[in-house]
Amino acid sequence: GAVVSQHPSRVICKSGTSVKIECRSLDFQATTMFWYRQFPKKSLMLMATSNEGSKATYEQGVEKDKFLINHASLTLSTLTVTSAHPEDSSFYICSARRTGGYTFGSGTRLTVV
Amino acid sequence: GQQLNQSPQSMFIQEGEDVSMNCTSSSIFNTWLWYKQDPGEGPVLLIALYKAGELTSNGRLTAQFGITRKDSFLNISASIPSDVGIYFCAGQVERDDKIIFGKGTRLHILP
Numbered sequence: 001g002a003v004v005s006q007h008p009s010r011v012i013c014k015s016g017t018s019v020k021i022e023c024r025s026l027d028f029q030a031t032t033m034f035w036y037r038q039f040p041k042k043s044l045m046l047m048a049t050s051n052e053g054s055k056a057t058y059e060q061g062v063e064k065d066k067f068l069i070n071h072a073s074l075t076l077s078t079l080t081v082t083s084a085h086p087e088d089s090s091f092y093i094c095s096a097r098r099t100g101g102y103t104f105g106s107g108t109r110l111t112v113v
Numbered sequence: 114g115q116q117l118n119q120s121p122q123s124m125f126i127q128e129g130e131d132v133s134m135n136c137t138s139s140s141i142f143n144t145w146l147w148y149k150q151d152p153g154e155g156p157v158l159l160i161a162l163y164k165a166g167e168l169t170s171n172g173r174l175t176a177q178f179g180i181t182r183k184d185s186f187l188n189i190s191a192s193i194p195s196d197v198g199i200y201f202c203a204g205q206v207e208r209d210d211k212i213i214f215g216k217g218t219r220l221h222i223l224p
Contacts, residue, residue, distance in 0.1 A: 006155070034211060043201065044156070044214045093155045095212070102212060104155035 003027055004096045006105030013084055013112055020080045021108045023094030029074035030096035035067070038091040038107075050077040084112040115140050119202050119215030126192055127223055134200060134218040135186040142204030145178050145185040146212065150199045159200075160187070163208075189220075197222050 003026040013019050023033055031052045036044040048069050049057040056069035066088075068080040077096075081088050089112045094105040119136045126132060136145070144163055148156035160171050162178035162185060169176055175188045185204075189196055202215040 004155075009153075032209075036214075041219075043216045046211055046213070049211060091153075095155075097209065101158065101161065104157070106155045107153065109153065 002098055002101075002103045004094065004103045004105040006094055006108055008108060009106060010109045011111070013110070015085055015112055016083055018080055018082045019084055019110060020078055021092055021094075021110075023077045023079070023096065023105050025075045025096045025098070025103070028096075028098045030077075030098060031074060032097040033071060033077040034095040034097070034102075035069060035077075035079050036093045036095065038093060040091075044093060047079075052077075081110065084110070086112045088112050115142075115204070115206070115213050117202055117204055117213060117215035119218055121218055122216070123219040123221065125221045125223055128192060128194060130192050132189040132192055132196070132220060133186060134202075135184060136202030136204075136215050137184045138204060139183070140206075141182040142206060142213075143182065144205040144208055145176070146203040146205070147174075147176050147185070147187045148201045148203060148214075150201060150217075152198075156201055192220075192222060194222055196220060 005024045007022045033050040035047045038044045047062045050069045050071040052071045058064045071077040093107045095102050147159045150156040160176040165182050166180045167178040173190045199217045199219050201217045203212045
């Protein structure tokens with residue numbers, strides 16, 4: 001139980017386009033999800049906290065207009081990277097809070113060319 | 114902001130050796146977590162610690178929550194090839210709070 005599905009696992013997009021990443025809790029409801037970004041050989045940096053039915057809370061230095069988060073249901077949060085540029089290339093990981101802990105998705109490798 | 118200092122950054126060991134890594138913080142965390150991340154995957158929880166002084170085991174893994182609530186260590190005994198990966202310590206101020214990650218310890222096992 002407590003599975004979080006993240007999709008797509010890999011995506012390549014052209015500079016200037018937008019990319020949407022989905023994070024789904026498959027067998028539990030998650031009122032709160034978290035989005036992280038990880039550069040190669042680096043740690044996971046929290047980008048934002050996504051709350052169902054309300055606006056996301058962004059960490060300092062994260063552009064909310066660049067990284068749009070929508071948490072419209074208790075099982076789905078989406079992260080949209082708008083007008084992507086090569087420096088947005090990274091590994092994005094979501095996490096969902098459940099009773100007793102947190103479950104992480106398997107990540108999305110975004111490459112902007 | 115809150116930061117976790119994790120060491121060592123990387124380790125090269127022989128199969129069968131024991132491993133020890135630790136994490137310190139300048140501020141108090143009330144929950145300490147240890148995760149393992151394989152390449153191209155999300156982190157997987159190994160051990161969660163909720164009380165200062167707590168010592169918890171999970172198979173060959175043992176972790177302790179420091180009594181000052183500002184540090185934690187993870188030991189792996191009798192390492193095997195599948196232990197290769199990146200180990201992250203992480204902390205939470207409150208139980209349902211966001212998780213802050215350390216910089217990771219990259220474990221390599223020499224053939």
